[in-house]
Amino acid sequence: MTVIAVVVFVIAYVLIATEWTHKLLAALGGAAVLLALGVTDSEHAFYSHETGVDWDVIFLLLGMMVIVGILRRTGVFEYVAIWAAKRAKGSPLRVMLLLTLITAVASAFLDNVTTVLLIAPVTLLVCERLGINPVPFLIAEVMASNIGGAATLIGDPPNIIIASRSGLTFNDFLVHMAPLVVIVLVVFCLVVPWLFRGSFEVDPAKVENVMRLNEREAIEDKRLLVKSGIVLTAVLIGFVGHSVFHVEPSVVALLGAGLLVLISGVATRDYMSAVEWQTLLFFAGLFVMVGALVKTGVIGTLAGKVQDFTEGRALFAVMLILVVSAVLSGIIDNIPYVATMSPVVLELTKGIPDPTQADALWWALAIGADFGGNATAVGASANVVVIGLALRAGYPISFWEFTRKGVVMMAITIVVAAPYLWLRYFVLA
Structure with missing residues (x-):
């Protein structure tokens, strides 16, 4: 059974990484094969916290997707983008910096995939008005979304x-x-003019067109905006107050979604269309496959080998996880990578007596996966989404065009992160 679990997982992983087939088909297909062959069963796949589908993750994403689907109908995201362009006075560099910062902040409190879905179409509009190539702007925004999303639990699916x-x-x-994340964003803003040099020339006449846009016209439903703002604020308070309320984030998100559905009056088809069912099912299939590796003892064996290799040296283990996570998350999607590595890191933490240093392993995994997702076009789901949107708009982004800039940004962020981990958890702890 162990061999079957490993073979099925590797095949599915290759299919996901190479995109030879749709990642949903690969994940659900792999899960189906493991269930059909008896490597795992319904009890382990659907009811076990250790080896089954993590329903907290699924329902947290579902709740936030519904909330954002309703919020999208207010036009607030278009308002913010137009406002930023006008405040930048049409300067392409300032427009890029403002939009990337807005994207980073929004990604921390929504999620990076949702944020780029909302910001990218508006970026295309602004760049069209300015008469400039939107590709550098879209690449910069998706990088900012992966960086900003690292700041919170809900900002990036790996978290x-x-x-x-x-x-x-x-x-x-x-x-x-x-x-x-704040430190890295400052560095990112300093690097942007160099990384995207040659992308900031604009016709002055085009700038006038942007300055004529009225951002207030973007708001389509003020009453719905107020209702959505109140509910979203309450949800964020619920997230922050978890230790006080003792309510899981998934429950908070579902309660918020249910309340907003109740008071918004938005038609079911309108907010349900915002739910990315393929993403949720992809997660489910992935959890079943990883659970089979846990059930058959593969994860435990792998964790033991890593533990032997690091010989209990916590700092070495942290730096190893940081670098390996960054590299592998760039080669393959950071979601399946983290789903696979999480049980390994959990086992490693049990061998480190200092709880602060043990937690540092988790932060190294999160930082490596989130920032490493910037390395290539397939490193993070947000990257794939933006590339798809650009292609449909007639601005194809090649794998290597993204990767040339992505690898540089990934390397810079990891270089910044390494001393942060060392100082915070080993020197100043």
């Missing part, structure tokens, strides 16, 4: 998986990840 496996809370992510 949700890590939180579920480790027991770390929304506040833990804010305290430990947000300071690093």
Whole structure:
């Protein structure tokens, strides 16, 4: 059974990484084969916290997708983008910096995939008005979304998986990840003019067109905006107050979604169309496959080998996880990577007596996976989404065009992250 679990998982992983077939088909197909062959069963796949589908992750994403689907109908995201372009006075460099910062902040409190889905179409509109190539702007925004999404539990799907496996809370992510994200964003803003040099020339006449846009016209439903703002604020308070309320983030998100559905009056088809069912089913299939590896003892064996290799040296283990996670998350999607590595890291933490240093392993995994997702076009789901949107708009982004800039940004962020981990958890702890 162990061999079958490994073979099926590797084949599915290759299919996901190479995109020879749709990643949903690969994940659900792999899960189906494992269930059909008896490697795992319904009890382990659907009811076990250790070896089954992590329903907290699924329902947290579902709830946030519904909330954002309703919020999208207010036009607030278009308002913010037009406002940013006008405040930048049409300067392409300032427009890029403002939009990337807005994207980074929004990604921390929504999620990076949802944020780029909302910001990218508006970026295309603004760039069209300015008469400039939107490709550098879209690449910069998706990089900012992956960086900003690292700041919170809900900002990036890998963080949700890590939180579920480790027991770390929304506040833990804010305290430990947000300071690093702020530092990295400052570095990112300093690097942007160099990384995208040659992309900021604009016709002055085009600038006038942008300055004529009225951002207030973008708001389509003010009453719905107020209702959505109140509910979203309450949801964020629920996330932050987890230790006080003792309500899981998934429950908070579902309660918020249910309340907003109730008071918004938005038709079911309108907000349900915002739910990315393929993403949710992809997660489910992935959890079943990883659970089969746990059930058959593969993960335990792998964790033991890594533990032997690091010889209990916590700092070495942290740096190893950081670098390996960054590299592998760039080669393959960071979601399946984290789903696979989380049980390994969980086992490794049990061999480190200092709880602060043990938690540092989780932060190294989160940082490596989130920032490493910037390395290539397939490193993170947000990358794939933006490339698809650009292609449909007539601005294809090649794998290597993205990767040339992505690898540089990934390397810079990991170089910044390494001393942060060392200082915070081993020197100043």
